[in-house]
Amino acid sequence: MRTDDFDYALPDELIAQEPAAERDRCRLLVMDRATGEVEDRIFRDIVDYLRPGDLLVANETRVMPARLLGAKRGTGGAAEVFLLRECAGPEPRTNRVAFWEVLVRPGKRLKPGAGAVVDFADGAGNVVLSAEIIDWARNGQRGERVARLITPLPSLDEALHAVGHTPLPPYIKDYAGDEELYQTVYSRRESSAAAPTAGLHFTSQLIERLCDQGVGWATVELEVGLDTFRIVDEEDPEKHVIHTEFYTVPQATVDAVAAARAAGGRVIAVGTTSVRSLESAWDSAANGGAGALVPRDREATSLYILPGYRFHVVDALITNFHVPRSTLMMLVSAFSTRESVMAAYEHAVAERYRLLSFGDAMFLH
Structure with missing residues (x-):
C-alpha cells in the first residue's frame, strides 16, 4: 500500500x-x-x-469564529491570528483572559518574546480584543505560538463574536456569502x-x-x-x-x-x-x-x-x-x-x- x-x-x-x-x-x-x-x-x-x-x-x-484579522500594535501592519485550541497559561483563565495555541501571519513579525501584540477592532473601530504572542507551542509542527487573549468586554466569547470570522478551508477562495x-x-x-x-x-x-x-x-x-x-x-x-x-x-x-x-x-x-x-x-x-x-x-x-x-x-x-x-x-x-x-x-x-x-x-x- x-x-x-x-x-x-x-x-x-x-x-x-x-x-x-x-x-x-x-x-x-x-x-x-x-x-x-x-x-x-x-x-x-x-x-x-x-x-x-x-x-x-x-x-x-x-x-468557532477562529479567524481574527487585525493590526500589529505599534506599526499598524496587517496581521492574522488563527485560534487552534485553548491551552494552559502562566496565569488563571478568566472571562476576559485566556491562552490559546494559534497560527499567525506574518510569522516573522510575530515572534514570542518580542512584545508582539495584535489588536482587533469592531465595526466602530474600537479595539475589543488583543492577542499577545508569548511563547512557542509545545510539539508544534507548523510554527504554532501561544497567545494571551484579553478583552475589555464582559467576556472573550462576546469579543470573538464581535471581531472573529468563520474560517473556511484553504481551497475555498474569496467566498463572501x-x-x-x-x-x-x-x-x-x-x-x-x-x-x-x-x-x-x-x-x-x-x-x-x-x-x-x-x-x-x-x-x-x-x-x-x-x-x-x-x-x-x-x-x-x-x-x-x-x-x-x-x-x-x-x-x-x-x-x-x-x-x-x-x-x-x-x-x-x-x-x-x-x-x-x-x-x-x-x-x-x-x-x-x-x-x-x-x-x-x-x-x-x-x-x-x-x-x-x-x-x-x-x-x-x-x-x-x-x-x-x-x-x-x-x-x-x-x-x-x-x-x-x-x-x-x-x-x-x-x-x-x-x-x-x-x-x-x-x-x-
Missing part, C-alpha cells in the same frame, strides 16, 4: 467555491460498498435508502476550526422527515482541527503520524446504538468525524472481552483508519468528497475497497460533481 494509491486528478474547476443553493438539493453519489456499483441521485433522496430502525449519528460541533452556510443546522457548541461538512446537506425538514420515517438521530462531538486538510507526505501511509482530536460520545448515543442494533437497524455515520468518534469509543475489552461501545467525555483520539481496518460500530457512511492523498481518502477506502472508491471518484469527476467541503455528497452502504 502506497500513498499514491489514494491520489486522483482533482480539476480546480470542480472544487466547490460556494454551497448549493439549497442544502439538500446537492448531488448524491450512492455506492454499494460490497459491489462498488454507483447511482447518481439528489441528497434528499437519502430517504429512499434508509429504513425504520436505522440510526444516523452526526457530529454536532460548531465552527453567508458564513452560517458553513455550519450544520444542528450545530451546538463552538469547538471546531473546520466544519463536519457531510452534515451541511441536512435541513431541519429533512431530519424531521427521516425521524417520521422511523430513522433515529443521535449525536457525537469531535473537535475538528485544521490538520483534517493535511495530505500525507510519506510514501508509506503507515508511517504517517495522524493528528489528535478530542471527541465525546454521550451515554444517550451509546443507548441509541444499542437500540438500533437490537431492532436490526444500521448505524450510519454522518461524516468521517462521526466515524472516528464512534470507532474510538469502541472498547474491545468491555462486555467480557466481546467489546462494546462506551461513553466518552472529551477524550483524545489518534485513530488512523486504513484499508484492512475492521469497523466495530459503523455500518454505512454519508461523506463528502475528499482531498487526494489524505487520511480521509484512506478512511473511506477502508469502508469499501480502494479500487471501488477510486472508481467512484473517477465517476464523480467525469460526471462533474462538485467536490470537497462545499461540494456534493456520497453515501456508502
Whole structure:
C-alpha cells in the first residue's frame, strides 16, 4: 500500500467555491460498498435508502469564529491570528483572559518574546480584543505560538463574536456569502476550526422527515482541527503520524446504538468525524472481552483508519468528497475497497460533481 494509491486528478474547476443553493438539493453519489456499483441521485433522496430502525449519528460541533484579522500594535501592519485550541497559561483563565495555541501571519513579525501584540477592532473601530504572542507551542509542527487573549468586554466569547470570522478551508477562495452556510443546522457548541461538512446537506425538514420515517438521530462531538486538510507526505501511509482530536460520545448515543442494533437497524455515520468518534469509543475489552461501545467525555483520539481496518460500530457512511492523498481518502477506502472508491471518484469527476467541503455528497452502504 502506497500513498499514491489514494491520489486522483482533482480539476480546480470542480472544487466547490460556494454551497448549493439549497442544502439538500446537492448531488448524491450512492455506492454499494460490497459491489462498488454507483447511482447518481439528489441528497434528499437519502430517504429512499434508509429504513425504520436505522440510526444516523452526526457530529454536532460548531465552527468557532477562529479567524481574527487585525493590526500589529505599534506599526499598524496587517496581521492574522488563527485560534487552534485553548491551552494552559502562566496565569488563571478568566472571562476576559485566556491562552490559546494559534497560527499567525506574518510569522516573522510575530515572534514570542518580542512584545508582539495584535489588536482587533469592531465595526466602530474600537479595539475589543488583543492577542499577545508569548511563547512557542509545545510539539508544534507548523510554527504554532501561544497567545494571551484579553478583552475589555464582559467576556472573550462576546469579543470573538464581535471581531472573529468563520474560517473556511484553504481551497475555498474569496467566498463572501453567508458564513452560517458553513455550519450544520444542528450545530451546538463552538469547538471546531473546520466544519463536519457531510452534515451541511441536512435541513431541519429533512431530519424531521427521516425521524417520521422511523430513522433515529443521535449525536457525537469531535473537535475538528485544521490538520483534517493535511495530505500525507510519506510514501508509506503507515508511517504517517495522524493528528489528535478530542471527541465525546454521550451515554444517550451509546443507548441509541444499542437500540438500533437490537431492532436490526444500521448505524450510519454522518461524516468521517462521526466515524472516528464512534470507532474510538469502541472498547474491545468491555462486555467480557466481546467489546462494546462506551461513553466518552472529551477524550483524545489518534485513530488512523486504513484499508484492512475492521469497523466495530459503523455500518454505512454519508461523506463528502475528499482531498487526494489524505487520511480521509484512506478512511473511506477502508469502508469499501480502494479500487471501488477510486472508481467512484473517477465517476464523480467525469460526471462533474462538485467536490470537497462545499461540494456534493456520497453515501456508502
